[in-house]
Amino acid sequence: MASVGLSGPPSSGASRTRSRSRGRIRRSGRSDESEPHESHGRSRRSRGSDYSESLDPRTVRLFSWSQLQHCTNGFAEAAQVGPQGGFGIVYRGTVEEREVAIKVMRGALTADSSKQFVAEVRTLSRVHHANLIRLIGYCQEAGRCVLVYPFYPGGNLCDRLFNLPVRGAGAGGSAACLPPLGLAERISIGYQMAQGLRYLHFGAHPPVLHRDIKGTNVLLDGGAGTELRAVLADFGLARISEQVFDTQQDVLIQPSCLVGTEGYIAPEYRAGELSPKADVYSFGVLLLEMMTGRTAREPALPSTGTKWQTLPEWVKSIHECRNLNIVGTVVDRSLRCDLTRCKNGEQMVLEMLLLALQCVEADAQLRPNIDVVEERIGHIMNLQR
Ligand SMILES: Nc1ncnc2c1ncn2[C@@H]1O[C@H](COP(=O)(O)OP(=O)(O)OP(=O)(O)O)[C@@H](O)[C@H]1O
Ligand SMILES: [Mg+2]
Numbered sequence: 042m043a044s045v046g047l048s049g050p051p052s053s054g055a056s057r058t059r060s061r062s063r064g065r066i067r068r069s070g071r072s073d074e075s076e077p078h079e080s081h082g083r084s085r086r087s088r089g090s091d092y093s094e095s096l097d098p099r100t101v102r103l104f105s106w107s108q109l110q111h112c113t114n115g116f117a118e119a120a121q122v123g124p125q126g127g128f129g130i131v132y133r134g135t136v137e138e139r140e141v142a143i144k145v146m147r148g149a150l151t152a153d154s155s156k157q158f159v160a161e162v163r164t165l166s167r168v169h170h171a172n173l174i175r176l177i178g179y180c181q182e183a184g185r186c187v188l189v190y191p192f193y194p195g196g197n198l199c200d201r202l203f204n205l206p207v208r209g210a211g212a213g214g215s216a217a218c219l220p221p222l223g224l225a226e227r228i229s230i231g232y233q234m235a236q237g238l239r240y241l242h243f244g245a246h247p248p249v250l251h252r253d254i255k256g257t258n259v260l261l262d263g264g265a266g267t268e269l270r271a272v273l274a275d276f277g278l279a280r281i282s283e284q285v286f287d288t289q290q291d292v293l294i295q296p297s298c299l300v301g302t303e304g305y306i307a308p309e310y311r312a313g314e315l316s317p318k319a320d321v322y323s324f325g326v327l328l329l330e331m332m333t334g335r336t337a338r339e340p341a342l343p344s345t346g347t348k349w350q351t352l353p354e355w356v357k358s359i360h361e362c363r364n365l366n367i368v369g370t371v372v373d374r375s376l377r378c379d380l381t382r383c384k385n386g387e388q389m390v391l392e393m394l395l396l397a398l399q400c401v402e403a404d405a406q407l408r409p410n411i412d413v414v415e416e417r418i419g420h421i422m423n424l425q426r
Pocket of ligand 2: 126257258274275
């Protein structure tokens with residue numbers, strides 16, 4: 042069993058060198074959208090006085106590296122949750138009889154970046170919403186940058202949609218697949234995610250852009266049906282990567298992931314234009330995944346001459362074919378029973394698909410804001426009553 046031990050998890054040095062040469066994402070739009078954590082337009086360098094403010098231990102706890110090492114069995118491979126993500130490695134541990142997820146970020150902190158990290162943690166610790174993961178604490182010892190969150194036992198949305206084993210869900214803590222999500226559960230997850238995202242865009246001061254919305258960042262608790270609770274994870278991490286580690290776009294684009302962040306990136310964001318509508322695009326892809334049971338992009342047919350076909354492209358092509366019944370053609374096979382079993386099942390799927398297609402409009406101006414999306418999903422949910 043490999044352990045991280047004293048040397049800590051592998052650093053991202055090589056990838057960071059690569060990313061620097063690619064150039065920083067150019068930002069546009071209003072200053073509060075493009076620099077969500079930057080208050081009053083102050084630059085990173087001019088915020089020195091902020092760093093001296095200590096974090097409130099009642100809202101966010103400072104952990105020691107040895108404490109975290111102890112509760113993860115020396116950062117044992119067996120304690121690792123899922124494959125490594127773009128920002129770091131997640132371990133499962135127990136602190137005071139409570140299950141936690143410990144995210145050890147890639148990269149090493151310097152004295153300066155350590156202060157910046159604490160400033161970012163302070164911002165994250167102020168974000169509170171039932172559908173956003175809560176930050177329990179952090180660790181910034183010996184150059185390491187660690188965030189501690191509650192552990193979610195129901196796996197992530199990808200695990201559940203694509204029938205992947207969830208660590209700890211089986212007998213004796215082994216990995217096991219959990220039952221597929223029903224239509225009402227999927228719509229409820231969409232609604233909960235829209236609520237969390239609305240808070241980030243319109244309720245948080247300053248607003249926060251997520252920039253990495255995707256299935257693995259939607260975490261589920263152990264509930265089912267109306268008791269199923271979902272939270273959005275990893276908001277603020279894109280900002281930490283940039284501000285603390287000076288890591289750029291390639292951390293956000295992870296072609297190695299199962300679904301791949303690649304399929305979630307809005308066209309204008311890829312070109313460097315960042316706004317809340319980029320999150321709305323990714324959210325639309327998430328809705329499409331939930332309705333179709335297909336991943337954000339899949340290998341294209343050889344005859345098309347392209348390597349990948351994105352999910353929005355596939356659904357749009359069927360929607361444009363007037364002789365095809367869109368619901369019957371694209372709906373996830375495991376939702377077929379719910380089309381007839383749920384009251385207005387077919388109409389709910391149709392409306393979710395049409396809403397998702399608006400969210401993935403190529404022109405960002407044509408996409409709705411997330412508060413409108415939330416309201417629309419609320420109406421769709423009511424169709425089953
Ligand atoms: N608090 C948590 N509780 C349970 N599982 C978690 C928690 N946080 C993360 N995970 C799971 O740990 C795994 C790794 O997560 P991580 O966030 O590092 O990678 P990712 O989501 O695939 O990519 P990214 O780095 O872009 O977020 C994923 O399967 C994720 O769903
Ligand atoms: Mg994640």
